[in-house]
Amino acid sequence: MHTPVTGPVRPGAHSAATHRPASVARITDGFWATRRRINAEVSIPEGPQRLEEAGNLANLRSAAEPGTAPAFSGDFQFQDSDVYKWLEAACWQLADTPDPGLAGEAARIVRLITDAQSENGYLQTYYQLGGGEPWTELGWGHELYCAGHLMQAAVAHHRATGSRDLLDVAGRFADHIDSVFGPGKQVDGVCGHPEVETALIELYRTTDDERYLELARYFLERRGHGALASGTDRGHDRDPGSAYWQDHIPIREAQEVTGHSVRQLYLLAGAADLATETGDVRLRQALERLWTDAVSTKTYLTGGMGSRHDWEAFGDAYELPSDRAYTETCAAIASVHFSWRMALLTGEARYSDLIERTLYNGFLGGAGLDGRTWLYVNPLQRRAHTHERPGDQTSRRTPWFRCACCPPNAMRLLASLPYYFADVAVDDSGLRLHQYATGEYAGGGLAVRVATAYPWDGTVTVTVDDAPAAERTLALRIPAWCEEFRLAVNGTPVRERPERGWLRVTRSFRPGDTVRLELTLRVRLTHPHPYVDAVRGCVALERGPLVYCLEEADNAGGLDGVVLDTSTAPTVRDRPDLLGGVSTVVASGRRLASDEAGWWPYRTEAASADRPVELTAVPYYAWANRGDGAMRVWIPQRR
Amino acid sequence: MHTPVTGPVRPGAHSAATHRPASVARITDGFWATRRRINAEVSIPEGPQRLEEAGNLANLRSAAEPGTAPAFSGDFQFQDSDVYKWLEAACWQLADTPDPGLAGEAARIVRLITDAQSENGYLQTYYQLGGGEPWTELGWGHELYCAGHLMQAAVAHHRATGSRDLLDVAGRFADHIDSVFGPGKQVDGVCGHPEVETALIELYRTTDDERYLELARYFLERRGHGALASGTDRGHDRDPGSAYWQDHIPIREAQEVTGHSVRQLYLLAGAADLATETGDVRLRQALERLWTDAVSTKTYLTGGMGSRHDWEAFGDAYELPSDRAYTETCAAIASVHFSWRMALLTGEARYSDLIERTLYNGFLGGAGLDGRTWLYVNPLQRRAHTHERPGDQTSRRTPWFRCACCPPNAMRLLASLPYYFADVAVDDSGLRLHQYATGEYAGGGLAVRVATAYPWDGTVTVTVDDAPAAERTLALRIPAWCEEFRLAVNGTPVRERPERGWLRVTRSFRPGDTVRLELTLRVRLTHPHPYVDAVRGCVALERGPLVYCLEEADNAGGLDGVVLDTSTAPTVRDRPDLLGGVSTVVASGRRLASDEAGWWPYRTEAASADRPVELTAVPYYAWANRGDGAMRVWIPQRR
Known part of the structure; x- marks a missing residue:
């Protein structure tokens, strides 16, 4: 049997937090229980097969037996992290509900990881299998990022099973990192992708070894001084600049979130852990400032973050396009991690307001209703008749991605979900x-x-x-x-x-x-701040924590030229038959006459002719489960 | 002295075109004469120094003397093309106005190029200087792209000077390509970046050697069959898919423009040349269809094309964000090339309507008023207080870019401009x-x-x-x-x-x-097609061929929350003192009260409080010449 679980964040003995996770949190029925059951019965059990097909497990086997090694499989240095995230998901699931089959799979993969670790504690199959010299490509190498996910899996494994096996593997790797990194040591620098910071602090909380807290502090303080600025490692012909990986300014001085959104949010989660453990007031204030900047100017109605496909990055304030929203599923997860730490640290409710919005919309939309398909990118609009364009495959529900960070990340959030409640x-x-x-x-x-x-x-x-x-x-x-x-x-x-x-x-x-x-649940007509250019003149339908969207599947004739008539109040229609059972919102609308005339789409007169149409909206989280039709959250408002 | 110039497109003897360039076209005074004088007196003369600083000329010297070669300079395989484009610009300029100093510089660079050519006719310093085996990286190698720009420079050089020196270099390279490429030859494939197609047809027109026409036909017909599909050469960790380089479908079958916008437009220009020379009606019809698709659904008010930073690509129909418009300067140039060929082929005026719009707005905005700074990316909006973000440097006026395709491309269009008139x-x-x-x-x-x-x-x-x-x-x-x-x-x-x-x-x-x-010139209030989501509820100011924009420099208090009051007609105010002399447009507006309240930018009530403000708009082409302030073309309309 397993020891009691205290959740994915457990502030330590000297914590400055005002709150800590509940000692029991179990979801037994209802909306989330259904989604978690699919996670437990479909997504997690099928994970090892996906990791086998994608070569991740072969990499670990090859690293374990150097003589017999085939070449590294997969396109990214961080392939190992997919395994760790799946394992973490499996462990949180086991902590919630024992399952001998799953426990056996987890044990098998723990053995694989243990065998793959180098003598000196190092573990990253890409570099072990000839990818290059360890710790020489800090920008894109993701070695500390992978180490962090290993640590998080180890903590979950320990809490779920009581075993120290994987915790010892993670500890040996952490000790190796501690021997390599620091002022005057072999490497004085940081990883291009934050993650190890929050993981080291969890490892500290689990082992009480203060070296891990100090190492996390070092990585957090070291960042922001341009160590990664030149970061054009092999295989990368574009230099994103130091803001991409938040190495342009120390966290305490930063006035806004910027750069790669997952990197930014994982970094902030780690910094929140540090503030929690150290009581650093200036750091907490910086985190409050950055959270407010993110939420008040760079967050979608769905809670999604990250406006730009280019560099998977935060955009300018109020740059929130619906169609080209990047809003990576992993960024939604990272936002939940950051906000939850802030909720515990400050005791304030607004963090959980955002978590709720993100869970029900920006995050959950990333997980297909079938438990087998995922979105990497979660836009708020898809146009009709969209042809495949460069890079678009990530906004189609897909069983696994070439860069498969999101699916196992979603699995681990669903498996650990009750802890956030x-x-x-x-x-x-x-x-x-x-x-x-x-x-x-x-x-x-x-x-x-x-x-x-x-x-x-x-x-x-x-x-x-x-x-x-x-x-x-x-x-x-x-x-x-x-x-x-x-x-x-x-x-x-x-x-x-x-x-x-x-x-x-x-x-x-x-x-x-x-x-x-x-x-009281009412259908709300939500307007954007007037600075949000991308959805000016539009309204969105919301009810309770759910953001709604129009999908082509429910609206014959498609969504081109559809406008919402806000003079009539929308109504709610329960549809137990639809999309696993949802309440739909039915509203009055008009459809603009299509304009087939000339070849120039800008005129001296605005279009006006239209005819009435009934519009049916479904919860955003359920979109894209019925093919590739058009979708939109923000609906032009009839004037 | 030099022979008469017939312009950058000279349909050959068996042409199917209804029109051909005028035999004389000289701009002697006025708007464009001023810009062309700056091009002749500042931009072109300073070009060799830029090419020296960026290492392009050193690469040619190194290739000419293999024993003494330093390493290749620059980050891209296609560095040579910058030299060729500058040389083409210099030659068109010399064809217009003799200039012994410039003629000497051109002659020096022609010698450099001549000396750098390999025995077998091959010429690309990246591969000559150890970058790898020629013709093995068709996706990203840009060898045929560079060859094309060499041919275009050679044609311009021949027309400007009567000399065959560079034409012979280009011919030897073309002969080498003809010996390597084709069914059953060493390579049966196409270049990732079109350009050689239009260049080969110009070379055919200049030399009357039909092999070049046939080679162009081969490249145009070969494309669209997925030869580049797997194209993840060294140094590129993302696979854009075959639509990125228009290798997913043959031109004749394509229903819409897609992928990298400059690649798409250069390809279409080459196809228009082929249709012109062969009278191929199906090809011409495909080009008319693709032109209409581009212009009616994927073109900005400025004539700019290419909506996505990610992959520098065309987006979906009506996906036309102002802030993240990519609208590369080179794409505007390529659009002019394509449209001009269609104008000659069909005799229709609409192609020159688009050329006019593009020249005065989307293209000219890319060239700084000083002749020394350039934009790579030409958005229709810049927000206030924009911090530097990953990749943003290309929308700041810059003397030269790491990828410097745009500046010499702009120089050659300005130098050859009269031919399009x-x-x-x-x-x-x-x-x-x-x-x-x-x-x-x-x-x-x-x-x-x-x-x-x-x-x-x-x-x-x-x-x-x-x-x-x-x-x-x-x-x-x-x-x-x-x-x-x-x-x-x-x-x-x-x-x-x-x-x-x-x-x-x-x-x-x-x-x-x-x-x-x-x-008759009137200030026009222009509305977007209702499908253009990004600028819904906005109007733009236009007068004659000029698109106007608001800049922070003319509008104290910035552009946040500014709306246009369309109940009062805007007026024109001539400002000879401003931006080299412009007519401004002055309009009535309101400024929404800023909303400092909460942390969530979506509300159940729309904002409304505002106060009156006078708005001053300047021609878009002159934006960003007074620092980094906010700008917007599309102005929210007050209701």
Whole structure:
């Protein structure tokens, strides 16, 4: 059996955080349970076969037996990380629900990894199999990035199984890194792709070895001084500049998020871990500033981040194109990691508001309903009749990608999802529910059961299973989207106002007590900030935490020239038959007459002729599960 | 002295074209004369120094003396092409205006090139200096691309000087290529970057050697069968797919333009040359279809083409973002090349409508007013406070680029510009003026002088200097933007209607006859097609052929939140002091109150509070000559 799980972030003994993960968080039914069951029954079990087909496991076998080695398989230096991320997913899944078959697969892969490790602790099959000299291509080599994912898998493996086997492998690699990197050592520099920072701090939390915290601190402080600036390693003919990998300015001085979005967000997650462990106030303030910059000017309605295909990067403030949104699935995951750390560090609800939006929309859209297909890129618009263009394959649901970072990353987030749903104050004064899903949550002295049909229905019933004979606070997040709610305790209405997003019910709870929260769900017409040029004159449909979209499959005649008539209120239509069961939104619209005339698409008169049409919108997360038709989140508004 | 110049496209003896270039085309004063003087006095003379600094000339010296060779300089296989394009520019300039200093520089570089050529005729310093085996990296090697630019420089050199020296070098290289490429020969394939096709046909026209026409035909027909599909040569870790280099479908079958925009447009220019020489009707129809697809769905208001930074590519239909417009300067040039060939082939005015728009806006914006700085990327919007992001340096005016294709390309278009301004019917029935600039034009039996202050004033006076004693037609293009015009012949008003864009004056002209055309210039408020999502709810200001833009430099307080009040008509204000002398457009606007409140840029209510502001717009071509401030062509319209 396995030891209790405390989740993917466990602030250490000297933490400056105001909150820590709940001691129990289990999702047992409802919306997320369905998606997690598909993850457990389809995605994770099929992972090893994908990793076999893509050559990742062959690389590990080859590294384990140097004499018999075939050439390195795969196109990227970081192929090993796909294995580590899958393994981490498998371990979080095992921590939630024992499964002997999966446990056996995980054990087999742990042995493979163990055998592949070099004598000195080094482990990256690309360089072990002749790809070059280790630690000479910091820009693109991804060695520390892979090491980080190994550490995270090892922590999950330890928590799930109690075994130290993989933790020892990760520790040996971390020790090797510690012997190589630092001022005056063999290498004084950082990895082109952050990830090892947050991983080292988790390793520190798990092993209590402060060297790992110090090493993470070194990598975080070393960054921002242009060490990677010239970074045109072999195989890369374009120099992205130091902002690409956030090496242009130290984190504490940065005024805005920039560069490769996943790199930026993983870096910030690591920095949040450091601030949590050290109590560094200036660092925390920088992180709050950067989070606000990202969310207020560079985040899509879906929570997706990263506006540019070119360099997979954050764009300018308010540069948020729907069609060419990059919004990599991994960036959504990284955003959840960063925000969750900030939620624990600061206790503020807005971080979980963003997590909710991201989980239900920008992240979940990346995972196909079948558990077998994925999106790498998650645009908010796809036009009709789009032909295949250079680089477009990443916005089609695909079983696995040439660069397959996203699928196993999505698996590990789904497998670890419950940990993001509840936390407790560090003074054990109570339990907070960040997200609403039917399940069991405990911590801060309280153990509760939650029952809800969220996000289709706004009613959340919390039943206390266990409580101490003393006052405790059950805190419920009132989502930022929520304009109206009602609260009842043991059936009695209670008028309580939320403070900064938290509705607090404080009392001496007794087993059997119920707290019933009714969040009113209305279809909302959402307007963009006037600086968001890309969707000017459009509105989006939202309901609860869900962003909706129009898909060609539900709207005969396609989406070209469709406008929304906002003079009539949209209605909700439940469709248990559709897309695994969804509530659709039905709205009045018009379709502009198509304009076949001349060859020049700019005129001195605006188009106007149109005819009425009924529009049906489905939740964005379910898009692209019925072929390659047109889709749009932002709908032109009729004037 | 030099032989008469017939321009950069001279359809051959068996041409299917309806028109051919005028025999004389000289711009002597006015708008373009100023820009061409800067080109002649600053840009072209400083070119050799740039090519020296960037190492291009050192590469040729090293190839000429293999024993003493230093390593190859520069980051790209195609560095030689910058030299060839500069040389072509110098030669067109010499053809227009003799200049002993420039002639000496050109002669020096012709000798360098001659000395660098291998015994067998091969010439590409990257591969000669150890870059690898010739003809093994067709995808990225650019060998035929460079060969094409050498041929074009050689044709220009021959026309400008009468010398065959460089023509012989180009011929030897072409002969070598002919010996290597073809079915059953050493290589059966095509170059990743088209260019050699149009060049070979120009070489055929100049030498009358039909092998070059056949070789061009082979390259054009061979393309579209996936020969480049796997094209991940050394140094390229991403596979763009065969559509990137238009190798996914034969030209005759293609329904839309796609992939790398410059590659696509150079390919189409070459195909237009082939259709011109062979009379191939299906090919011509395919070209008309592709031109219409490009212009009606994938072209910016400025004439710029190429919507995506990622792969420098055409996007989907109506995917035309202002901020992330790629619209490479070279793509504007390539568009002019393609359209001019179509204009000669079909006789239709719409091709020159697009050329005019492109020259005055999308192309000219790429050339700094100082003649020393260039844009590679020509967006229609730049936001305020833009920090440097990965890849952004190409949209800042820069003396030379690491990939310096654009500056010498712009030089050669400016140097050869007059050739695009007039042509004659192949039956010598008269002269057509495609563009209006003060100067001298002759052909089809007519010799005329043009006087005009175009584009600031719409009056064009044509005076006949020479005419035969027979009827001839002087055809004047009525621009597609023009809603009203007046015509007078020898002072007498004439009511003539244009046919498909051409206003024809047919008579027995006598020397001294005048034809006076008054094109009414009004400020136009231009709306986008409703499918152009990126600029919905916006209007653009145009006047004559000029697209206008707002720049921060003229609009205190910046452009954030600015909207145009279209209830008041804009006015024109001449500003001889500004940007080399421009007419500005002054309009009424409002500025939305900035919204400093929350951290989430999407609301259930649209913003509305605003205050009045006067807006001043300048011609787009002059933007970014006063620092890095905000700019926008499309202005949100107040409702």
